[in-house]
Amino acid sequence: MSNSTFLQKTLAGETSMGLQYCLPNGMCVQVLDEGVIRFEPNDASSSGLDLVVSCGIHGNETAPVELVEQLIERILRQELRVKSRVLFIFGNVAALRAGKRFVEEDMNRLFNRSPEVEDGPEKRRAMMLEMHVGRFFGSNTTPRFHYDLHTAIHGSLIEKFAIYPLPKPGCRFSATEIARLSLAGVETVLLQSTSSSTFSYSSNYKYDAHAFTIELGSARPFGQNTGIDLSKMDAYLSGLIQGQLPHPELIPPQVQIFRVSREIPKTSHDFKFAIDGKTDNFTPLAKGLTLAEDAGVPFVITEDDARIIFPNPDVPPGQRAGLVIVPARNYLAEQ
Ligand SMILES: O=C(O)CCC(=O)N[C@@H](CCC(=O)O)C(=O)O
Ligand SMILES: [Zn+2]
Numbered sequence: 001m002s003n004s005t006f007l008q009k010t011l012a013g014e015t016s017m018g019l020q021y022c023l024p025n026g027m028c029v030q031v032l033d034e035g036v037i038r039f040e041p042n043d044a045s046s047s048g049l050d051l052v053v054s055c056g057i058h059g060n061e062t063a064p065v066e067l068v069e070q071l072i073e074r075i076l077r078q079e080l081r082v083k084s085r086v087l088f089i090f091g092n093v094a095a096l097r098a099g100k101r102f103v104e105e106d107m108n109r110l111f112n113r114s115p116e117v118e119d120g121p122e123k124r125r126a127m128m129l130e131m132h133v134g135r136f137f138g139s140n141t142t143p144r145f146h147y148d149l150h151t152a153i154h155g156s157l158i159e160k161f162a163i164y165p166l167p168k169p170g171c172r173f174s175a176t177e178i179a180r181l182s183l184a185g186v187e188t189v190l191l192q193s194t195s196s197s198t199f200s201y202s203s204n205y206k207y208d209a210h211a212f213t214i215e216l217g218s219a220r221p222f223g224q225n226t227g228i229d230l231s232k233m234d235a236y237l238s239g240l241i242q243g244q245l246p247h248p249e250l251i252p253p254q255v256q257i258f259r260v261s262r263e264i265p266k267t268s269h270d271f272k273f274a275i276d277g278k279t280d281n282f283t284p285l286a287k288g289l290t291l292a293e294d295a296g297v298p299f300v301i302t303e304d305d306a307r308i309i310f311p312n313p314d315v316p317p318g319q320r321a322g323l324v325i326v327p328a329r330n331y332l333a334e335q
Contacts, residue, residue, distance in 0.1 A: 010093055015035060020306070022090075026040075036087070037088050047144055047242075049138055049142055058101045059097070064214075067230050080241055084242075086241055087132065101153075133206055146199075148203075150216070151228075157280050158256070165211060180246060184237070185229075193260045251262060256263075256327070271293075271321060274292060305327055309322065
């Protein structure tokens with residue numbers, strides 16, 4: 001039997017759909033696709049919780065991929081007792097091999113769309129991943145979670161934070177889910193204000209999962225992530241896998257909540273930031289600042305206490321070149 005990890009086999013092109021098998025401890029395993037593996041307990045020991053953990057949707061964001069690799073291996077070695085249904089996803093395998101954010105297109109802008117004949121590999125993979133998530137959740141009525149793990153391109157004044165996709169009409173941001181994230185070491189949450197083409201938005205919108213994009217530090221190549229402490233996230237996910245769903249009632253006071261005030265649209269190749277394109281996430285933006293100019297149109301900061309997230313002037317026209325966020329703890333309380 002090979003000593004390679006599931007990640008190593010995936011990167012070597014050695015994983016594809018296989019038959020389910022069960023271990024003596026009652027845990028059943030099935031590889032559903034390249035880089036996609038499902039674990040299920042036998043019914044008697046099930047906790048009634050469905051968990052999707054995805055990573056590597058951007059191929060240069062390797063710290064969460066290494067974390068997920070270790071979780072999978074601990075389960076396969078039967079060190080971690082699976083009491084929940086769990087789906088692990090290594091998202092953009094070709095980009096992970098290349099060590100690049102993407103090969104042709106940013107995969108995290110390709111979810112929640114309809115297939116087209118001329119779709120390239122990243123569009124097709126995004127569609128397949130949505131299908132696997134949909135089949136995994138199926139018609140179960142058990143609580144559904146999807147944590148899509150990332151790292152950020154630039155430095156950040158706050159290392160770990162989550163993006164909470166806009167809830168469906170009639171639904172609200174959940175204070176309990178935000179409090180749970182704090183147990184995973186994520187103490188800053190951005191509430192999205194628009195629909196989106198990200199993986200977490202799709203799982204929330206289509207499958208009613210508690211879904212988040214989670215940023216866990218800076219993007220570095222494999223083997224260079226020792227500076228990122230993922231021990232709380234590791235413990236939190238290990239607990240969920242073992243069927244332990246914590247029930248925090250209140251958001252701890254140290255948790256910071258922002259909401260997205262506006263996306264910074266890039267409409268043309270003339271788009272220019274007035275700030276350095278590599279400015280740290282959460283850098284404050286003075287009211288009245290002309291932050292960017294695009295085809296002669298200025299983008300002026302009109303908000304009090306604004307900050308910038310994900311500045312990236314290099315995205316193609318039609319995509320967001322960053323987000324302007326503002327504090328929103330009271331906003332959440334009023335929901
Ligand atoms: O650091 C950056 O500029 C990008 C980090 C990253 O990949 N962030 C995600 C956020 C997705 C979301 O808004 O939910 C992305 O850009 O896809
Ligand atoms: Zn990312």
